[in-house]
Amino acid sequence: MIVGILKEIKAEENRVCMTPAGVEVLIANGHKLLVEKAAGIGSGFSDDAYVKVGAQLVDAPAEIFQKADMVMHVKEPLPAEYDMIREGQIVFTYLHLAADERQTRALIKSKAVCIGYETIQKPDGSLPLLTPMSEVAGRMAIQQGAKYLEKAQGGHGVLLGGVPGVDPGNVVVIGGGVVGINAAKMACGLGAKVYILDMNLDRLRYLSDVMPANCFNLFSSPATLRDLVTRADVVIGAVLIPGTKAPKLITREMLKTMKPGTVLVDVAIDQGGCFETSKATTHSNPIYIVENVVHYCVANMPGAVPKTSTMALTNATLPYAVKIANKGWKKAMQDNLDIKLGANVVNGHITYQGVADAFNLEYVPIDKFL
Numbered sequence: 001m002i003v004g005i006l007k008e009i010k011a012e013e014n015r016v017c018m019t020p021a022g023v024e025v026l027i028a029n030g031h032k033l034l035v036e037k038a039a040g041i042g043s044g045f046s047d048d049a050y051v052k053v054g055a056q057l058v059d060a061p062a063e064i065f066q067k068a069d070m071v072m073h074v075k076e077p078l079p080a081e082y083d084m085i086r087e088g089q090i091v092f093t094y095l096h097l098a099a100d101e102r103q104t105r106a107l108i109k110s111k112a113v114c115i116g117y118e119t120i121q122k123p124d125g126s127l128p129l130l131t132p133m134s135e136v137a138g139r140m141a142i143q144q145g146a147k148y149l150e151k152a153q154g155g156h157g158v159l160l161g162g163v164p165g166v167d168p169g170n171v172v173v174i175g176g177g178v179v180g181i182n183a184a185k186m187a188c189g190l191g192a193k194v195y196i197l198d199m200n201l202d203r204l205r206y207l208s209d210v211m212p213a214n215c216f217n218l219f220s221s222p223a224t225l226r227d228l229v230t231r232a233d234v235v236i237g238a239v240l241i242p243g244t245k246a247p248k249l250i251t252r253e254m255l256k257t258m259k260p261g262t263v264l265v266d267v268a269i270d271q272g273g274c275f276e277t278s279k280a281t282t283h284s285n286p287i288y289i290v291e292n293v294v295h296y297c298v299a300n301m302p303g304a305v306p307k308t309s310t311m312a313l314t315n316a317t318l319p320y321a322v323k324i325a326n327k328g329w330k331k332a333m334q335d336n337l338d339i340k341l342g343a344n345v346v347n348g349h350i351t352y353q354g355v356a357d358a359f360n361l362e363y364v365p366i367d368k369f370l
Helices: 020-028 047-052 061-067 101-110 131-148 178-190 201-210 222-229 267-271 306-327 329-335 353-359
Strands: 002-005 032-036 056-058 070-072 090-093 113-116 170-174 193-198 215-219 234-237 263-266 287-290 293-296 343-346
Touching: 002 061, 020 032, 020 047, 020 306, 032 047, 032 061, 047 056, 070 306, 090 306, 101 343, 101 353, 131 178, 131 234, 131 263, 131 267, 131 293, 131 306, 170 178, 170 222, 178 193, 178 234, 193 201, 193 222, 201 215, 215 222, 234 267, 263 267, 306 329
Parallel strands: 002 032, 002 070, 032 056, 070 090, 090 113, 170 193, 170 234, 193 215, 234 263, 263 293
Antiparallel strands: 113 343, 287 293
16 A cells, blocks of 8 residues: 655644654555655654655655555645545544534545544543543643743733642643543642542542542532632643534633633643633644633644654554555454544545534444445
8 A cells, every 4th residue: 555644734733643663664564655755854753764764755745645545644634635635545644523514524525535543442432543642732731721820921820839838729620531630640740739520430430549639539510610610720621522522611601700810721622622712723822811711722732742742643543554554444444443433534425423413414334335
């Protein structure tokens, strides 16, 4: 199979979908690798590093889309790429379609085979290709929350860890999954008073066992959330329903009850955000203020630390990329339920229920194509 590694074109996105080490493994499996020039520069990987392991450098993305059987990205295809995607071509990347109707319709029109990293799912419910970036984003969420609490950044001037004789800051983490536990660990490590909310009692029992004494695990309900946000200094939105638009858990009315200068970090923004007032921002313009509350809603947070993120992402995606390249997408899905669940749009049809529901479009089970 010819596999194309594309350079990211999303604003301030410095990750690349495959390291030279990953490319070497795909080549060792008998595949031809096309790598767009400068694709790895932002993550610290030179063009020469790819050439040394056997990849062929390509000047422009159009040539990769024209020649490759499977194209790989980190972020979703953007409008400039829509018309380059070919019928039957495998597009393997983060898609987050439930929050992006324009992209969804473009991929339907392309009749490509679109496999989303974020919906590949193991039998235990875990999301192996989303997990590494969720770990990065969860940890970064606290770094950003702490920074924007500074008075000069728009916050109300609280040090999350406090100092002897002064109370620490209060952090509320909505969601006890991968993002939530990583955010809570970082906040606890700084010395903040941390509340982590979840609706899964088994998860709360687990968190109670593993988290330190300054982390308080509470069952999530609208009443609990309304109470906690009035005392919060930082609120982390870490809610995920795989492949589906995130629920809006903090309303504009609730902002009016918060302390001026409170910081909201919406890690769910890729799936539409879990705050009513959320809108996607960029690393160069990361925040805005509504009702005196600071909103940080950068849609590609791990892109700010690309050296770490790219290596973590390749570790997770490479085994699946090898399976798809070795077997073809149909056989790979027949043999591997994880990959089958990654099918979002195939041959002009939506094959993931959550995406179809988001836009009231027809859902066609992937089994019809297998």
